[in-house]
Amino acid sequence: MDYPDDLELVSRCREGDIDSFRGLVEKYQQRLYRLIYGIVLNREQARDLAQEAFIKAYRSLGSFRGRSSFYTWIYRIAFNLALDAKRKRSGREMMEYDDTRHCDPVQSPGGDLPRPDRILLGKELRERLLAGLESLSLPQRTAIVLREWEGRSYDEIAGIMKCSRGTVMSRLHYGREKLRELLRPYLSGAE
Amino acid sequence: METSPKTACRETAKILAAYFDGELSPREAGLCAEHLRSCPRCRQANRQYREISRALVELAGEGGEVSLWPKLLQQIERESPAGQPSRTGKRFFTILRPAWIGLGLSAAAALIILFSGVLTGRQLPENYCRIESISAPEHNLMIHRGQSDGLTIIWLTE
Incomplete structure (x- = not known):
């Protein structure tokens, strides 16, 4: 994704135009936040980290050379912050859920009627899915988030994660297989 | 040499995620599709990938919307002029x-x-x-x- 006008905004930011930075923040905050949320699975922490990423970017605008797009550049900042936070957090606790998450039922993909048992199944599925994501290794989960939430190609994921395309393929394969195993009772074809 | 159905399933399983993502070469994708037509087990796995994918997309929406600017501005104002980039010109006159x-x-x-x-x-x-x-x-x-x-x-x- 390339936004030539971002360079113009960056250039104006450097000259002290704070409104241009606001333009960049408003353009990318949602995507950045969602990426971080996918890694840390905690809304509050994701918001703080997204903010930190923008502050870091603002302080470092002088070093932005424009070789990549602004989004790719800030994306990497956010991505590294999220991974660091996740690693630190994983060291402290085995599993923690964000209790501010919505409790809206998620329909079982295989289901078609909003029957009470289906709604319960939806909630269970969501919890199981979160637990599944938590149980993946960080590289597996990151690959899945980049693919499923960001729609990144394998080559792009390889570039972001600094690994080969084959490694991306393997991470997605094993990650999905693990999720499939954990979610088996909720998927089509289940008894 | 013919491959046994079991071997074909094992080989397909390795590339099924990439097939699902549309990341295989046309030749590989063709072989995978051919196997899926004749194998209900692998077909089911492919279907389940799609279901997981849909559930993940739903989950992504749970993060909600954010508006970072007000807090960011506060922080930038607090940190300036030490923060970068310098806003000296504008700040001086404000x-x-x-x-x-x-x-x-x-x-x-x-x-x-x-x-x-x-x-x-x-x-x-x-x-x-x-x-x-x-x-x-x-x-x-x-x-x-x-x-x-x-x-x-x-x-x-x-």
Whole structure:
């Protein structure tokens, strides 16, 4: 994704135009936040980290050379912050859920009627899915988030994660297989 | 050489995720599709990938919307001018209130008057008249000094 006008905004930011930075923040905050949320699975922490990423970017605008797009550049900042936070957090606790998450039922993909048992199944599925994501290794989960939430190609994921395309393929394969195993009772074809 | 159905399933399983993502070469994708047509087990796995994918997309939406700007601005304001990039130009004039600008310009005017003759003791010629001006964003200062009537007029305009 390339936004030539971002360079113009960056250039104006450097000259002290704070409104241009606001333009960049408003353009990318949602995507950045969602990426971080996918890694840390905690809304509050994701918001703080997204903010930190923008502050870091603002302080470092002088070093932005424009070789990549602004989004790719800030994306990497956010991505590294999220991974660091996740690693630190994983060291402290085995599993923690964000209790501010919505409790809206998620329909079982295989289901078609909003029957009470289906709604319960939806909630269970969501919890199981979160637990599944938590149980993946960080590289597996990151690959899945980049693919499923960001729609990144394998080559792009390889570039972001600094690994080969084959490694991306393997991470997605094993990650999905693990999720499939954990979610088996909720998927089509289940008894 | 023919591959056994079991081997074909094992081989397909390895590339099924990439097939699902549309990341295989046309040849590989063709082989995978061919196997899926004849294998209900692998077909089911492919279907389940799709279901997981849909559930993940739903989950992504749970993060909700964010609006980071108000807090970001606060933080930037707190950190400046130490933060980068420097906003010196803009900040300088937003910190200075009009009253301060007026005082500053008046002081500058006083200095100009002094240096234009008083301090040096130089006698100004009769009918001497000098006009100095200083400009700053949104403020202008103009000084008129005439020797004959001993008047010094200072204009401060916005």
